[in-house]
Amino acid sequence: MSSTTTARAGATAAGPGGRKGKVRATDRARAEARLGWYLAGPAFVILVGVTGYPILQALYESLFSFRLTAPADREFIGLRNYGVILTDSLWWSAMGNTVLITVVTVAVELVIGFALAMVMHKVLGWLRPVVRTAILVPYAVITVVSAYAWQYAFGLTTGFMNAVLPFVGADFDWFANKWTALTVICLSEIWKTTPFISLLLLAGLAQVPDDMLEAAKVDGATARERLFRVTLPNMKASIMVALLFRALDAFRIFDNVYIMTKGAAGTETLSALAYNQTISRLEIGLGSAVSVLLFLCVLVICFIAIKVFGVDLARARGES
Amino acid sequence: MAGHWRTRVGTVSVGLLLASTLGACGSGSASTGTPTLNWYINPDNGGQATIAAACSEASNGAYTIETSILPSQAAAQREQLMRRLAGNDTSIDLMSLDPVFVPETSEAGFLAEIPADLQQRLSDGVVDGAVQAATWKGRLVAAPFWANTQLLWYRKSVAQAAGLDMTKPVTWQQLIDAAKAQDTAIGVQGTRAESMTVWVNALIASAGGEVIENPEAKGPDIRLGLDSDAGRAAAQVMEQITAAGVAGPGIDNRDESATANLFQQDGADFMVNWPFVYAQAKSAAEGGTMDAAVFEDYGWTTYPEVVAGTPSAPPLGGIDIGVSAFSEHRAEAFEAVQCIVSQENQAAYMLSDGNPAALTAVYDDPAVQADFPMAETIRQSLEQAAPRPQTAYYNEVSQGIQDRWQPVSEVTGSTPAASGEFIGQVLRGEKLL
Amino acid sequence: MGAMSRKEKGLWYLGALFIVLYALLPVAWIVSLSFKAESDLANRSFLPTNATGENYSGIFSGDGAELFLPALRNSVIVCLVATVIAVVLAMFAAYAIARLDFPGKRLVLTSALAVAVFPVITMVTPLFNLWRQIGLYDTIPGLVIPYLALTLPISIWTMSAFFRGIPWDMEQAAQVDGATSWQAFRKVIVPLAAPGVFTTAIIAFFIAWNDFVFGISLTSTSRAQPVPAALSSFTGSSYFVQPTGAISAAAVIVTIPVVLLALVFQRRIVAGLTNGAVKG
Incomplete structure (x- = not known):
């Protein structure tokens, strides 16, 4: 060369x-x-x-009347399963319960989760790892275990809650009434999942610029004003993401309901309803239709979150 | 492009290899020499496993029985078995079936037909209710293994104080009045579970009615007997229990076990329950967790009557042994069934696990009589007992009853009609459950 | 932040105490229950009258052992296998997402998102039907495959976020030195990415360990049934006795490994959860 x-x-x-x-x-x-x-x-x-x-x-299956133990009677019935479900009061009460659980748990978790995140953010020294490890415990505990722990705590024979709580009698049966049963279900759900939310919010807190907070302080803003004017607006993205993810997760609630009440006392949720039709009754057609409707509900929530509330998942997930 | 293709094939085959090795982990069990019979059992104190070992031993190498445990709830056992059988799973040979699910299992073609001579042999000397419960469309389709029934349990001292003559059958009305007068409760099972159906069915049958009039019909054609005088009589008993305030605490979540505890702890001085409560109390008294005097105070008699003078129809439970239609060792399986339900094994099982035998002769066994002072009452109760509705749609019927008759405090005179209508709609595919 | 008054500091410490109580009380309760004797379960107080280990011996060598030990084995196998597969696959995917520019990148991320919010119960019936037809019902692989649906999405996000934080100049330097993209990935990036991969594995394991719906729907015997499903089919000393003590003991046993992981790798897990989830 x-x-x-x-x-x-x-x-x-x-x-x-x-x-x-x-x-x-x-x-x-x-x-x-x-x-x-x-x-x-x-x-x-x-x-x-x-x-x-x-x-x-x-x-496909949702268009049939099909019972697993009577395969010979399988029959195409078009959209009739959907008609049955949507005109059934059980579907709507399960929907009501699911929405209620979602709204209540997510709202409570946001508030508690934010408080926990603030503490984790502020606490320094040797306490910091202690607090952060403690908060991981409910996150790591299996939902089923949490459900049993709360159920036994409030149970009539096994529980200590009736003895501790001042406003109920010793014989108060928490799982006999829809509202009290739902309360315990929500408590277990909140306990188990608040750490997740608070960790998401902690990440958001870390992104609030310290100099902005200092500047606000110099300008004479009160702690309250700093929280609402500086901290929260800067955390909007992470709050929205935490909210959407927890809402979708809560909407699928099954484990707690299955363990604690199996849907008794009117505590049926959509996932429990679908399980009952397909797995317990072996009515594959009807159950598939419930599953499809549940899926559509999730789609609607996503759509509302993204289009109406403008949750920016791409940004939140770290895509650039 | 050839290169890409090869890579892709490589990926796929790695995936398949992975799947197949994983699959190999899941299955297993050798298939040499003696056939292994898989027996799916309901959970117990280990008695069925002992019987499996004994029968394997006695077969002289004709077969070995291995047991697999099903969930504890009858409905969950059904779920598991049906799901497997619907997949024509050949790994099930024998199964312990709750009698209420025998019709559905048979109707779906999941039970191997029992040879005629064997049908005769398996029902000889068996209490009537148990044979009825194992029969579908005129043929015995499963072998009665043990038969359970509920008795009326009472504290002797309280019954005496209330002036009840427990040597004669008592009625629900008498019990309610006595419990009210003595300021105590009647332990009934009010939780939303199978025990609710057990109670409703026993009340209706005791009043001379039946939950289903044409049990062999297809789902949509089933005629329900809930909306009847017997149905309303059953509802009335529940209304009166609520009105008299003798339901006791926590009735809405009270199952058999909670009822037994309530009775043991003085919360209720009468209860209807299965015989396990006696063994439980006995061990508690021996273990010192319960006052021995209280245990001495335990009394028992047959299930209360709804209509005075008409013998009651106590609840019937138990377990039948079925042979799977997909078993690859059917002949051996039928041999094994005969061994499992032999009088000797039934007696041993009653002693080890406390579950009453289906063969009447077992109750004459001195060892059984020594351990079960109420053996005679159990036998009599079994003779009187009425099975729950025998239908291939039992799960729907039972869940429907639980849905509308629970909580007990909300049962009214219109409950029978409303529950009948609801179950009809569910069976016609017009309602969710 | 340094300018915190003493009073303010005390308040935050009080908050910290509250968090610890909040997190540990229910766990302490189930531990306490697990040490109660059968006749003591109804004592209606937080602590046992006399602590006893009978519930533990019951599930390890007594009546419950037949149900619990295989379930524990199944859970460990299924969760480990599902975690390993998910992490390996997600590692490749996350590398591609973080580093490469290719059409359909958004599609991969969006589908991971969609799968994460998919109602699990909807998957159950069709999978159950398919599994019993092809013989995967009640087998270990029959659980591993659906567990991938639970573990893959979060693995992909968490790792993509980690990978974005890696100094890629080093990879480019390696490429300039003549290494191919693949070699650069293997020699330079893998060691740098290892902590992220490890953290992801722990989080994925938590999620697989937590599953209940697939466990109760796609298995039926001790052949493949995992612990959460087995818990709900526990039985007491007789058919009608509530197995409260046995369930509590088993619950404590399955909680130990995850709590240990949380204790040991606290910093990493917190970083993993916060990184993967929100990054502006």
């Missing part, structure tokens, strides 16, 4: 090389796209497979 050839090659590259560079870039882009799909493909296929297949299958 002589130096002249090298120089000529260099000149060519620098001259009309714009085109050649572009070709190389697209080659590179194509290779990158291919690698991207090789890497992300398997996860994507599984994600789509384990949810896409079931929802399509459920859509």
